[in-house]
Amino acid sequence: MPHRPIAPVVALIVVLVGSGHAAWAAKKPPTTTTTLSARETRVRELRALVGEASAQEAVLLSEIADIEARLDDLDEAVWDLTKQSYAAQRRLDAAERNLKKAEADQDVAIRRYGAAQAQVDASRQHMNQTVAAMYRRGTSEEQALYVALVQGAANANDLFSAQRYVAGSIKTNRRELDHFIALKEEADRLRHQVDARAAEIKAGRDEQAAERDRLQGLKDQALANRAAAKSEEDRQQELLKQVQEKKADFQSELNALQVESGAVGEFLRQVQAGQKLAPRKKRTFRAPVGAPVSSGFGPRVHPILGEVRTHTGLDYAAGGGVPIKASGNGIVIWAGPRGGYGDTVIIDHRNGLATLYAHQSRVSARLGQKVSTGQVVGFVGQTGMSTGPHLHFEVREMGAPVNPAWYL
Numbered sequence: 001m002p003h004r005p006i007a008p009v010v011a012l013i014v015v016l017v018g019s020g021h022a023a024w025a026a027k028k029p030p031t032t033t034t035t036l037s038a039r040e041t042r043v044r045e046l047r048a049l050v051g052e053a054s055a056q057e058a059v060l061l062s063e064i065a066d067i068e069a070r071l072d073d074l075d076e077a078v079w080d081l082t083k084q085s086y087a088a089q090r091r092l093d094a095a096e097r098n099l100k101k102a103e104a105d106q107d108v109a110i111r112r113y114g115a116a117q118a119q120v121d122a123s124r125q126h127m128n129q130t131v132a133a134m135y136r137r138g139t140s141e142e143q144a145l146y147v148a149l150v151q152g153a154a155n156a157n158d159l160f161s162a163q164r165y166v167a168g169s170i171k172t173n174r175r176e177l178d179h180f181i182a183l184k185e186e187a188d189r190l191r192h193q194v195d196a197r198a199a200e201i202k203a204g205r206d207e208q209a210a211e212r213d214r215l216q217g218l219k220d221q222a223l224a225n226r227a228a229a230k231s232e233e234d235r236q237q238e239l240l241k242q243v244q245e246k247k248a249d250f251q252s253e254l255n256a257l258q259v260e261s262g263a264v265g266e267f268l269r270q271v272q273a274g275q276k277l278a279p280r281k282k283r284t285f286r287a288p289v290g291a292p293v294s295s296g297f298g299p300r301v302h303p304i305l306g307e308v309r310t311h312t313g314l315d316y317a318a319g320g321g322v323p324i325k326a327s328g329n330g331i332v333i334w335a336g337p338r339g340g341y342g343d344t345v346i347i348d349h350r351n352g353l354a355t356l357y358a359h360q361s362r363v364s365a366r367l368g369q370k371v372s373t374g375q376v377v378g379f380v381g382q383t384g385m386s387t388g389p390h391l392h393f394e395v396r397e398m399g400a401p402v403n404p405a406w407y408l
């Protein structure tokens with residue numbers, strides 16, 4: 001098959017999501033520009049071929065083109081998932097590194113806090129001994145006052161303030177108290193560090209869990225796309241098989257149209273006998289409708305069967321009922337049904353050139369009528385060998401179909 005299978009692409013993302021950072025870095029997805037361009041080209045080829053196919057083949061080709069377009073969307077979605085998963089994997093790697101660092105920092109902080117707390121405890125014990133000695137040395141009145149002040153003390157500074165009233169010399173005690181206070185403050189600072197590291201660890205674990213969930217979601221999307229693509233590809237294979245199997249039927253209908261095209265050529269050679277062929281010149285004719293060209297002139301290779309088909313004109317993607325205007329001055333030499341062309345108008349421009357307007361829903365021109373450029377000769381339809389409203393427009397030189405673009 002010409003298109004690139006999407007299933008292996010989806011499988012790639014599943015493998016990558018389960019791999020580490022190195023695997024992602026080694027398998028970054030290529031840009032999709034070339035792939036999309038090739039796929040879009042194939043879709044355009046299939047859709048263009050619909051205009052010159054039999055009804056049954058056109059239905060199959062249209063569905064195949066729709067599948068190609070959907071596969072194109074799935075392909076693009078897969079690459080988008082790949083990029084998102086790559087970014088999520090990087091964030092997850094960073095979250096895991098940050099978590100490990102926070103845990104290591106917490107271990108250090110806990111050890112430092114433990115050592116500081118041990119010093120605080122030792123200093124507190126020494127302070128308790130000092131306080132007890134001060135109490136024993138005091139008079140009964142000082143002891144009573146001291147007990148009352150100590151019981152009301154909220155912290156070590158209050159305790160020092162209390163002993164100042166009952167002790168005669170405070171220098172040694174002050175140094176001990178200052179040392180205790182400094183140890184206590186350092187221990188409190190280290191405890192805050194431990195708490196901060198704990199908060200970082202919790203945040204890191206939350207972030208890690210979120211990224212893992214995000215990766216799992218991307219993996220689930222990739223698996224869903226893989227299932228959708230597999231279903232589309234199975235249907236596509238079935239349709240391709242039908243096209244191959246019905247090749248003979250399609251060809252017989254196309255042969256009938258080619259016979260009709262040959263009959264038109266012979267008819268024009270008889271009508272235009274003796275006319276002098278005008279030189280090829282741009283803007284000799286005006287476009288018959290204001291619509292985009294959906295299928296061009298010339299031979300093309302069937303994208304499925306591989307056979308060469310020749311499209312004898314231009315197909316304009318105009319809606320049903322759109323007025324069709326004469327491309328130049330001339331005389332209507334045919335106005336009515338014409339085999340696979342459906343309801344058709346043919347205008348002889350009296351200079352070896354003729355224009356043909358096929359698949360009309362209603363013909364408004366009359367046989368033998370003189371028409372001028374821009375005059376309405378009919379309306380867009382889908383009669384004859386046509387699967388949807390459009391105008392098939394031909395330019396013929398002495399009966400032979402040529403590229404209308406040479407004259408427009």
